[in-house]
Amino acid sequence: MIDHLSPSSLDQYLRCGEAWRLDRIEKIKPAKAQPLIVGIAVHEVVEGINRARKAGKAPILAEAASRLAKDTVQGFFVESDIELSEGQMKDEALESCKQKAERLTALFYHDVLPRLGTPTLVEHEIKIEPLDSDLPPITCRIDWAEGDVVFDLKTSSKSWTTDQAAGDEQMTLYYLALMTMGIKARAIKIVTLVDTKKPKAEIIETVRKDEDVFALLEKYRAAWRGIKAGVFMPASYRGWWCGKNCGYVANCRYVNRSK
Numbered sequence: 001m002i003d004h005l006s007p008s009s010l011d012q013y014l015r016c017g018e019a020w021r022l023d024r025i026e027k028i029k030p031a032k033a034q035p036l037i038v039g040i041a042v043h044e045v046v047e048g049i050n051r052a053r054k055a056g057k058a059p060i061l062a063e064a065a066s067r068l069a070k071d072t073v074q075g076f077f078v079e080s081d082i083e084l085s086e087g088q089m090k091d092e093a094l095e096s097c098k099q100k101a102e103r104l105t106a107l108f109y110h111d112v113l114p115r116l117g118t119p120t121l122v123e124h125e126i127k128i129e130p131l132d133s134d135l136p137p138i139t140c141r142i143d144w145a146e147g148d149v150v151f152d153l154k155t156s157s158k159s160w161t162t163d164q165a166a167g168d169e170q171m172t173l174y175y176l177a178l179m180t181m182g183i184k185a186r187a188i189k190i191v192t193l194v195d196t197k198k199p200k201a202e203i204i205e206t207v208r209k210d211e212d213v214f215a216l217l218e219k220y221r222a223a224w225r226g227i228k229a230g231v232f233m234p235a236s237y238r239g240w241w242c243g244k245n246c247g248y249v250a251n252c253r254y255v256n257r258s259k
């Protein structure tokens with residue numbers, strides 16, 4: 001029973017309704033992608049650092065933070081199925097993910113942390129109650145905020161562009177979420193730990209206005225109507241995420257039949 005939507009759920013539904021159905025209704029869980037594991041490990045360490053800072057305590061030392069990130073990656077490899085690239089051995093993937101998590105955690109610690117103030121919210125979950133019967137409750141989790149500035153942490157192999165930041169619906173939802181708490185978000189800062197040959201930390205600032213919220217809610221409304229009516233449109237086969245790159249392809253009635 002689906003009783004709410006989140007930004008990731010909306011994004012998945014709009015990208016491919018069939019993948020959404022397989023994931024959220026059929027509960028098919030594909031092997032975890034390696035970048036996702038690295039991202040979760042780094043997020044967990046950053047959350048701990050921010051919780052300590054919010055409580056007025058000193059965060060763990062940089063070495064301990066990196067070790068924690070590597071241990072978290074190790075835990076995923078023990079507990080979950082991992083997506084491996086062609087010919088890649090699991091041990092090799094584990095080592096590579098550990099190194100990435102260590103690199104990106106150190107990058108956050110040394111390059112981002114000195115630029116931050118004291119967080120006022122950390123991993124804060126907000127439930128936006130429906131404004132009318134055509135809308136679901138919408139939930140989102142804010143990585144952290146400093147007063148009226150929201151921060152969203154990303155780990156990526158590519159830099160984020162200002163255009164991407166300006167059009168990203170998740171950031172609009174953060175704006176709306178803060179609004180429900182009586183706070184008008186002055187800015188949303190996207191902190192990207194970019195894992196290129198020479199890793200770099202980038203912070204892009206984007207702003208939202210009340211008008212942006214209207215368009216976002218219309219998307220949630222359309223998606224919710226579709227879900228309630230059982231409309232699960234498959235992705236276009238031309239999309240890079242469809243076919244062999246999709247974790248649901250083995251169960252997909254559209255792509256398998258068309259092969």
Ligand code: SF4
Pocket residue numbers: 016017018019234235241242243246247248249252253254255
């Ligand atoms: S293979 Fe394509 S159509 Fe099928 S679930 Fe994945 S993205 Fe959707």
